[in-house]
Amino acid sequence: MSASMSEPGLRRLEPFRAIFRGYPAAAAGLVGVVICALIALLAPVLAPQNPFNQNELDIMNGLLPPMGEMMDGSVSLLGTDAVGRDILSAVMYGMRTSLLVAILSVSIGMVVGVVLGLVATMRGGWVDAIIMRAVDLTVSFPGVLLALMLLAVFGSGVDKVIFALAIGIWAQNARLVRAVGLSEMKKDYIAAARIGGISDLRIMFHFLLPNAISPVLVILPMAISGAIVAEATLSFLGVGVPITEPSLGLLISNGNDYLLSGRWWISVVPGLVLVLMVLSINVVADRLRDHANPYLQAKG
């Protein structure tokens, strides 16, 4: 064992492993997250069909049950939807869309939110007031409603969904960073840096940022799972991604019409995958949050 500990790669992983040791649910969640990420990354290699390529689709292959035979003789493992999309492939590509939208919107929201939060902290006064009132305004709308309104104005599409979700996300990050930042500002090291004539910009990014970022990083996975669900909701409502490139939410929505007639696979399969993916991320996120919170950790 001590031999393996000396491996430099493993040693670097050690603190990470420690977080999940003794928490089987969180560990299982982590495995789920990794599998989801791998499937999403490797979908073009793994999927039997490219469901976004119209040349590979044929309505004559429509509504096949699981294990149904397609016109070219291949077998559709999880069945097809009405326009002949192989559900297994569509789910793989759908996860890709869902994760892409969630990660990008959360990243944009986080960067914008953190920067604005830091600016508000540093500048104070009217800059702070304007930024924080904008935050108040943004968070006073329910996230999905805000995104719905934005999409109604700008039209639908993956890029617009990312943008619409990011607008809902930046505000909470800005508020969080400012709250932590304000308490940091009172500390001696900041005062020392100021006396030392260090520029505001440098204080912001070299002193304040490293100390204010950790709560944002803790809510990051939760924000991603929230964005996945929000994207699914928007697509379910028909204002998200284009219907020729369905995400999980749109697949569920499409399948909704077929539930009563017994063609369950069209919405149940993507529905289960969505639940498992969000659940995995949430379990991991929970563990990370507990780990980062010393009070909870002490309680064990």
Added chain:
Amino acid sequence: MGRSFVTALLLASCSAFVVSPASAETLRMAYGTAPVSADPYPYSDTQTGSLAEHVFEMLVGLDDAPLLATEWEWDSPTSMVFKLREGVNFSNGAPFVARDVVYSMCRMMYRVDGRANVVTSALGPVTNVVAVDDHTVRFETTAPYPIITQKLKFLKILSAEAAGVEGDITFDQDGDCGLVDAYPSQADFDTGSAAIGTGPYIYESFQSTGDADLVRNENYWGELPEWDRVEIRSVPNNGARIAGLLAGDYDIVERPSAEDLQVIERDENFDFSTVPGLQTMFIVLDTSADGAGGVTAADGSNPLADTRVRQALSMAIDRNAITERLFAGNATPASQFAPSYMPGAPAMPDLVTDLDQAKALLAEAGYADGFALELNVPADRYTNGPLVAQAITQYWTRLGVDVTLRTEPWSVFQTRRTEGEMGAFMYGWGHPQGAAQLISGAFAQRNDDLGLGAANFSNYNSPAFEEAMQAWAVEVDPARSQELVAEAMKQAVADMPGIPLYYNHELWAHRADIELVGGAEGRTVATMARSK
């Protein structure tokens, strides 16, 4: 306390006894879209029309049969005389006379806040309406206007007396008629005070949610309908509507999906009825040489301006696959721009599906490498619209066209369409006014005097087609009129300023003990149902 309990029980059992036979004669129907108002004039959508049809009647029925008029004829090339049915009363007791027709025409022509009513524009050529005697009305027009009876199918007759109008009414073309203050408002209709018609039902209530309760007009002049009470509920969600039927909340629900029919077929307590409808689904192509919205070719030209490209696009589509796979047979592949089975539609051969020939045509036109096209489709308007659009995207992609499918809510779609931003869009057009309705509205050059080309988004301009259309617009002889329609239709199908796709069938799901004979217009009315 014990006694009051027994009394309550007795009362309850009494009321149960009273209610059950009455409810047996109540018909509960669920609409797929909410009627906008009880006012039958400003709104042309199917459901508002269906609701109004219970209460109001027209001179000529939707099936071209006499309704409030018993006979009509041209007494000169520019005037038509209607004989009115005698012994008809409005639900407020007032007798139906010629004055009511003049009053209704005035109201139809009057634009509230500049807004046209259902057939305000269509009846534009009418210069005068004269009450010759109590049961004779003369319509005078600028020029021969042969399709006036088709347009009058949408003139619901109101009671002049109910509006407090007395004496003779002098018609004028903008509908002022000196009556502006007397016209009831939409609210007057919705509260029921102005909703006085000659129809088989009377309004009991109308809610802004589109729910309405109606009671039978016991003094109706025609055959009394079976149901003494009708409850209409608006349930836009497809699944909720069919679930409501299965749960016993409704007796008839309109527009079940092909999927819903699978459920209905398995359940012996329920049944469905279908009738080939009057709606042609088609794709409009902007043929303008200056370019079309969302259509781009390598050489900067508009490929859609070339007839061969349009034919290739049509040929790439397998209409049978669409109607069989996506509609389970509840749609008919289109061969022209009017349902081929409707009276007056010319006989036309089936449209060819041939991908190789389509590719050859495209190459011949100089687009062997394809071009990019944005196909616009309303997401929430047509049965299976987005599915059909995806099927067409598949076909055109196979042809070598780079298709981007754009679906959006009807309201957004409508705005962009009106602004002419769409080079290719999917649309549905009903034909209650005859087989030439689509081609005369969507493909003819705009001519307000003849009522042509009100929605020509294709910018189609063919001299031969134009000549036939203009001759048709003033042709009074029915046989010659039909020939002209056939001529224009053949030209339009050869040139393909649009691509005919399929004809929607109208569908109703209902209790198995109800017999339903629906009209091709797809209106859901209580008079079409009777118990077995």
